[in-house]
Each structure stands twice: as C-alpha cells, then as structure tokens.
Amino acid sequence: MPTLTAAQKRAQARADYDAFLENCPSRQLLDRISDKWVALILAALGSGGPHQPGADCVGEPRAMRYSELSRRLAGVSQKMLTQTLRSLERDGLITRTVTATVPVTVTYELTDLGLSLHHLMRGIKEWAEAHMDEVRANRERYDRRVD
Amino acid sequence: MPTLTAAQKRAQARADYDAFLENCPSRQLLDRISDKWVALILAALGSGGPHQPGADCVGEPRAMRYSELSRRLAGVSQKMLTQTLRSLERDGLITRTVTATVPVTVTYELTDLGLSLHHLMRGIKEWAEAHMDEVRANRERYDRRVD
DNA sequence: CAGGATCCCGCTAGATACTG
DNA sequence: CAGTATCTAGCGGGATCCTG
Numbered sequence: 001m002p003t004l005t006a007a008q009k010r011a012q013a014r015a016d017y018d019a020f021l022e023n024c025p026s027r028q029l030l031d032r033i034s035d036k037w038v039a040l041i042l043a044a045l046g047s048g049g050p051h052q053p054g055a056d057c058v059g060e061p062r063a064m065r066y067s068e069l070s071r072r073l074a075g076v077s078q079k080m081l082t083q084t085l086r087s088l089e090r091d092g093l094i095t096r097t098v099t100a101t102v103p104v105t106v107t108y109e110l111t112d113l114g115l116s117l118h119h120l121m122r123g124i125k126e127w128a129e130a131h132m133d134e135v136r137a138n139r140e141r142y143d144r145r146v147d
Numbered sequence: 148m149p150t151l152t153a154a155q156k157r158a159q160a161r162a163d164y165d166a167f168l169e170n171c172p173s174r175q176l177l178d179r180i181s182d183k184w185v186a187l188i189l190a191a192l193g194s195g196g197p198h199q200p201g202a203d204c205v206g207e208p209r210a211m212r213y214s215e216l217s218r219r220l221a222g223v224s225q226k227m228l229t230q231t232l233r234s235l236e237r238d239g240l241i242t243r244t245v246t247a248t249v250p251v252t253v254t255y256e257l258t259d260l261g262l263s264l265h266h267l268m269r270g271i272k273e274w275a276e277a278h279m280d281e282v283r284a285n286r287e288r289y290d291r292r293v294d
Numbered sequence: 295c296a297g298g299a300t301c302c303c304g305c306t307a308g309a310t311a312c313t314g
Numbered sequence: 315c316a317g318t319a320t321c322t323a324g325c326g327g328g329a330t331c332c333t334g
Contacts, residue, residue: 017222025280030186030271074164075164078318079318082317091286127264128173129173135239183327213297217296224328228297250295250334
C-alpha cells in the first residue's frame with residue numbers, strides 16, 4: 001500500500017505544477033502586462049498618453065510627472081498608481097527621477113527594456129483591434145443560441 | 148457655484164474612464180489572455196501540450212479531450228477548467244465537439260481565430276524568454292538596494 | 295466521462311485620512 | 315506635489331459533493 005492517498009498525490013501534483021508555473025517566464029510576463037494599470041502606464045509613457053477617450057496613441061515616448069500620469073489615467077487611485085510605478089521601477093521598465101525643486105518634482109520615463117515591452121504591447125493592441133470585433137460577434141451569437 | 152462638488156467630479160471622471168476601458172479592445176484582449184488557464188489551454192491545444200515541466204511546446208495543434216487537458220494542466224480544478232473552456236468556446240476561440248459514445252466523448256480544438264491568437268501568444272513567449280531574465284536581475288538589484 | 299451546484303476563504307483594490 | 319498608512323468589502327478561485 002502506498003504511503004500517499006490519491007488525494008494527497010493530486011495535491012502534490014498541483015503543488016509541483018504551481019511551482020513550475022511560477023518559474024515560467026511567459027507566466028511572469030503575462031502577470032505583469034495583464035495588470036490593469038501597467039498596460040495603461042506603459043502606453044502613456046510610450047506614446048505620449050493614449051487611452052483617453054478620443055485620443056489614439058500616436059505620440060513619441062516621453063517622461064511624465066506623477067501628477068500628469070494621474071490625470072491621464074483618470075480612473076486610477078493614488079495607491080494603485082504609486083504601487084504600479086514602484087513595481088515597474090523595480091523591474092527596470094521605467095526610471096524614477098527626483099528633482100529637488102520646491103515642491104519636489106518626480107518624473108517617470110521608459111527604459112530601453114520598457115520601450116521594448118511597449119512595442120510588444122503594440123502588437124497585442126494590433127491583434128486586439130483586428131480580431132476583437134469577431135470575438136464580440138461570437139459572444140453574441142453564443143449567448144443568443146443559449147437562451 | 149457648480150452643481151457638482153470636486154469629489155463628485157472625480158467620481159464622474161473615474162466612471163467615464165472605466166466605461167471607456169471596458170470598450171477598449173486591448174483591455175478586453177489582455178483580460179482574456181492574462182487568465183491563468185486561458186494561456187495554458189491555448190498552449191496545450193496549439194502545441195500539443197507544453198507547460199509540462201521539462202516539455203517545450205514544439206508539437207502541432209490538435210484536438211484534446213477534457214480528461215487529457217485535465218491531466219496536462221495538472222494544477223487546474225474541474226471548475227476552472229470547465230469555466231475556462233466554456234468562455235473560450237463562447238469567444239469562438241475553440242470548438243467543443245460531443246461524440247455520442249458510451250460514456251460520452253468530448254473534444255476541444257482551436258478554431259482559426261484561436262490559432263491566430265495562439266501565434267500572438269508565441270510572440271509573447273518569445274519576448275518573455277528573451278527578457279525576463281533581465282527583469283529578474285533588475286528585481287534582485289532593486290531589492291538589495293532597498294534593504 | 296464530463297461536468298453542475300455550493301460553500302467559503304484569502305487577497306486585493308478602493309476609499310479615506312494624513313504628511314514631508 | 316508626491317506620496318504613505320490603514321481599514322474594509324467584494325469576488326475570484328479552490329474544495330467538496332453530486333449527476334446524466
């Protein structure tokens with residue numbers, strides 16, 4: 001008789017798989033870019049701030065101040081903005097620069113790595129704009145079929 | 148005097164922005180692919196099942212049965228597997244085929260749209276494998292700097 | 295075999311208030 | 315201006331049990 005029950009074996013398999021996933025680079029990247037505010041901050045810094053109703057992202061990458069980001073991402077709370085900026089800085093995707101004016105000025109800017117990621121995001125955006133209409137149509141068809 | 152207080156105006160701006168985001172195709176796509184199990188199911192069906200410790204995704208797209216998916220994605224619960232498969236079917240990314248054997252056989256397979264999305268995911272995977280080491284290194288540096 | 299139905303818990307986003 | 319600190323509620327996801 002085995003030393004582990006079937007339930008224990010399953011639990012073990014799950015634990016192993018979870019551990020594996022945490023080391024999976026793709027998983028880590030997906031976790032990063034899927035964050036609601038990460039994508040928006042990247043887009044803002046990378047294209048001069050898109051994702052304002054009506055504006056499309058066609059600008060050049062440029063630095064922005066905390067307050068400017070806060071204004072462009074109209075829906076973000078201070079907490080989430082700060083927290084997201086910190087994590088992006090930690091990952092080396094953006095730089096945080098403090099200038100000792102009074103009051104203090106803080107600017108954020110994409111690094112080369114961040115810019116590279118921003119380009120990947122553009123690819124995602126293109127797929128989305130090319131295919132999400134079809135997805136939306138599929139959903140409606142499916143929902144009608146169901147009722 | 149305005150009919151809205153400053154706080155009310157901010158709340159309004161947030162509501163508008165949230166509404167805007169919900170209609171943003173990129174946001175919708177990100178929500179879709181960032182789901183833990185979506186990425187794995189797409190990878191499984193699209194490459195003959197990667198994301199097993201040790202195995203890399205090099206196979207051909209092919210159909211799989213519910214139980215096979217369940218085995219390959221060792222960490223998934225029945226609930227989440229079913230729920231995720233349903234939502235992918237709804238989006239027209241996979242097809243669900245019931246064969247009236249006894250007991251019943253159900254197979255899932257990528258549609259053309261799903262295959263197209265799978266290719267996008269490969270691009271994401273490539274970026275991840277090319278750059279996530281650097282990100283990891285940045286994190287460690289940042290964390291050391293902080294203590 | 296391939297799910298459906300429930301209960302329940304942890305985590306996190308958001309609100310609010312305060313500060314160098 | 316650019317944050318920090320704290321509290322709380324909602325919900326996504328897992329566990330568990332049941333079925334055509």
